[in-house]
Structure formats: C-alpha cells, structure tokens
Amino acid sequence: MSLEDTRIKIDAIDQQLIRLLNERAELVHVIGEIKKKDGLDIYVPGREEKLLRKLCELNSAQQGLLTEKAIRAIFREIMSAALALENSMKISFLGPAGSWTHQVAINKFGNSVSYVAEASTEGVFSRVACQGVDYGVLPIEHSTEGAVHHTLDHLVDSELQIYAEILWKVETVVMAKGDVASVKVIYGHPQMLAQCRPWLGQCYPHATLIESASSSLAATHAESEPGTAALGTPLSAELHGLRVLSTSPREHATRARFIILGRRSGAPTGHDNTMLMVHARDRVGALLEVLQVFASRNVNVRQIENRPVPGDLTGEQARFFLEISGHHEETSLQETIHDLTAQGAKVKVLGSYPAPGWVEER
C-alpha cells in the first residue's frame, strides 16, 4: 500500500474513533446524570479498574500491537475527558506543582480535570473536607522510607475516607536546559540524591551533587543557572521548560503508594482493602490479642504500622494502622470490628477501596 493510501485509511479510522469517543462520552454523561439524581459518586475507581483490566485482556487476546501501558494511558485520558464533562471535577494534591503527588494525580485523573496544589497535608485534608475539591491525592507509603506518618495521623482525626489507592513506580529524571556534557552540577532533594547516587555516578561522573530543600527548588536552579541540572519528575521538567536528559534505570526505581482522599468510602467491589486504626492499651501481648481476633475471623492482615498516640505522655496507649483484605461492609469485617471493640479496643475505619491491580506507570 502506498503512503497516500495508508494515510487515507488512517484518516477514515480517526473519523470513526471521533464518532465512537463522543458516543461513549454521551453514555458516560447519561450515567453521570443518573448518579447526580441518586446522590452517587461520579468517579468510581472500582468500575474503572475493572474496565482497564478487561481492556488489557482484550488487547492481549487480540494480540494487539499496543502495550498494556499504552492501553491504560489512552483509556485513562478517555475516562478523564468524559469525567471532566460531568461536574468540572477538581483534585487537590500535595504540591508544589511538578511534585510526585502531582505526577501521580495527573496519571490517575488525566489532563481534563482541574488541579489545586496544596502546601501541606493539612491543606489537602481541609480542601476536601470543605468541599472545595472532589478528591485529594496524598502519599501514604514509600518503599525506601516506609509509611508517610503525616497522612496516616491526619486520617485518624478526620471524617474523610480513603476512596482509592494508587501504586506507583517512582521514576526520577535528570533535567536541564543544556545537554548531558554541559552538566557540572546536579541539584536534588537529599532523599532523591541518596537514591540516585549510584547511577548518577555512572552517567555523570564529573558532576557535583548538591542538596536542595525541595525538588521544585532544584528545578528552579536548573532553569536559571547554566551548567546545572535537577532531579525530579518528568512533569516538573515540562513545567520548568527543561529537557529530560536521563531517567532512573528500572532497577533503581522505587515504589510508592498514594491515596485518593474522599468524603466517603466506595461501595464494595469484591476485591477491596480496608485501612483500620486500632487503639489498644499498651501492654505485653496487646498486638497479639488484636491479631488473634483477625485470625479467628479468617480476615487477612496485609500490613501493620505502629504509631505513638499524640498526647499520651504515660505511654499507656498503642496505636496500630492495619491494612486488611476486604471491605468494611462485609460481614466478616463487621464481626471482627465488633469483637475488637468488645475486647476494649477503639477501632476506626479509615476507608475501604478497590485493591489496585498493578503498578501504574506512564
């Protein structure tokens, strides 16, 4: 087939795609109207995750040329664009612009919704609580640093719930105005510099590594000082008008978890996790007693985090964050919570959310 004939075929396919995408958007709008009338959430992460999995399966069954990553990215934007028509969805995130949380939020919700950067975790919580935005995005765990305690502690004192969870493979990039050979100095957040030191040493053996207070400040240096580069996100490079010179090799990528904060939990999907806070008296065997309750109800405890109780100067209280398999509306979990309470523990459900299928990357 000639170049011209092939282009004519592509144009015809694009025409069909446009028609089909708009037909799809109209149907999403019909669903949106029903949801508004019934007071339901417009964005349903459980349904989206199911759909993405099904589409990836379909793609591999048809031995499609496109990768799973590409299918996910395309449909993320299709879903985001349709959602944006619905109710001008607003998302707040832990800033500044270009932060990892911003990058993750854009990956999840796409470019059609609007974003509000907040300077603190508290800011994200209050913005969601006062209904200034629909959802907030915050980090909750980093594979090298452990749990993000700030986020967990705020959940305890708030009525807000974890609505969805995002697993993310953190890819760090080196960005600069010039090319690799011109880089004499690389600025970065101390944590990022520590993580990237091994491969930076190989790719930029003559560059001096300098710590900066934040990734955003590092990018500002790279923007204004010739011969310098910064570590950060691809999004930050875009926002600061910098070129991505290198990306962290796969073996140096780290994993992180983020939460989507909402005003309530989603409905059970049959494939959910629940975050619980359990307060017990700090004594020998306290955690064992708590765990025995879960075991006797055959409820799987996926993860445990221990935190001091603010204001408990005598150290008499123990606070545990437990991630559990299942939804808090399921009978087994309701019974477990009942047993724990009967045993004298204080329990708070911090949210039930669809178990994310796999690490999302773009």
Ligand SMILES: C=C(O[C@@H]1C=C(C(=O)O)C=C[C@H]1O)C(=O)O
């Ligand atoms: C269409 C729906 O609403 C939203 C839009 C979706 C989509 O574009 O496919 C999927 C889930 C929801 O976030 C739905 O709930 O089915």
